[in-house]
Amino acid sequence: MTTLENASAVLKLFAQKGIRQGHPGLSFSDVVEQLGLPKSTVSRLLMTMETQGLLERDPETRLYKIGHLLLAVSSHYLSTPLVDAASPYMALLSKQTQCTGYISMLEGRDIMVMRMFPGRTYLQVVTPAGSLLPAAESAIGRAILARYTDSEVVERYREGYRVNSPNSPQTLDELLKCLAAIRESGWSYANNETLLGISTMATSLQNKHRDETVGMCLSFPSPHDGHELPAGIREGILAVTRQLAEKLGDEYWQ
Template sequence: MSILETTASILKLMVERQGAIRISDVIHHLGMPKSTASRVMSQLESYGYLEKDEIHGTFLPGPLIMSASHLVNRQLTLNDHVDAALRSLCERTGYTGYISMLDNQEILVLRVIHGRQSLPVVTWPGSRSPAWGTSTGRALLARFTDTQLHDFFASPQVVSQLTGSQQDVSMLVATVARTRDAGYATAVNESVADTASVSCAVGDPATHDAVAFCLSFPQQLATPEELQRIATLLKEAALTIAGKTGDTQVSSPL
């Protein structure tokens, strides 16, 4: 391998292991001779790509990598990352994309990206809906702890929304739990008639922001196979964004 391929493999190994690595890890996982591994790690440390913990003998990304990462994170917000990913998915699928956030127990639409497939109804930026009744809302609620979720459903605004709606709180909590396990949420002919959507949520631990993004399409296209295909695409995008923001809540396997 070239030095660039070797460096990339070592950094990928850190990402896969979600932490510091030792020279023995490089030897074992990359099949590198001990002498070569020691030399390469020493060189990468000297150039600032790696930083060594002398006490534990482990390596983490060095000051050069961290400085470059900080520069990118400072220039690109969570919404920037999500917008770029969603635009690519809208172009790929032809479906309409939405970026939304939770605001006062409601889901607030921030942005709409129009696709080639026409929708019966388009939800415009600034629109609000009960969070429990949308796929984007449930994707964001799935990031809550059990205590936070209990407080959400006990809040006066949500209690008022649920009054007379024939919605059962225990069933809604179970739906959010399934969303948490699956890593995505779906809605078919719910808050928007004749429309289906699939949503994922991502966050930025540094700013404590979180947004949901979804693809929306006509209900007649919402076969189980299509829902799963779109869910896979969205989860791949969410994992990529989470890798850039450091969001550890997006970690479920595809």
């Protein structure tokens, strides 16, 4: 394998081992085992990747994390005018509600997380920027899909409709009924779907002049049976969405 292929294999190892934001990192032995190369070769490879900004090494644990160069490039890639415009509003809303906030965009039949705003309410699992999740199995994905006509949604799933969560719409017909309800209310709700124990309230926003659509949501621990949503979540995200929609001329919210 070439040096480039070896470096690519190291970066792929972060995904294979589920190393995300907040994880201690990747060890030297992890890389040696994955690449099957002499330790001296791996040592030179990791040193080069660190020098070039592809990796960073914790001086205490000696574990490797994604470097500043990759983070800078991914941040630029994940940046769009609409995402940037919505970010200050979601950051403030996340702080006010103490919920974790997200801004995402549709990528095929998935959503890509563009921004994450940590809340003060503790969540066991968070979804970092750059993550892909099935659109049909998330409140934010369905909020965006509701912007499309039924025929456009059917075309998007022409190769087949499958979901993993038993709490998500199980058939394409069920999804279409769910999207119709979202168009009526303007918001989408998911309970124990993508992540067990986590519920999400979401809306969508569009800048037709740039053909950009994003979903915005708040995530929080799922309410116990018989309990309503925590106060302020639905009202807060609807207020922020309408405020932004007015600035953008998003007729969906008029």
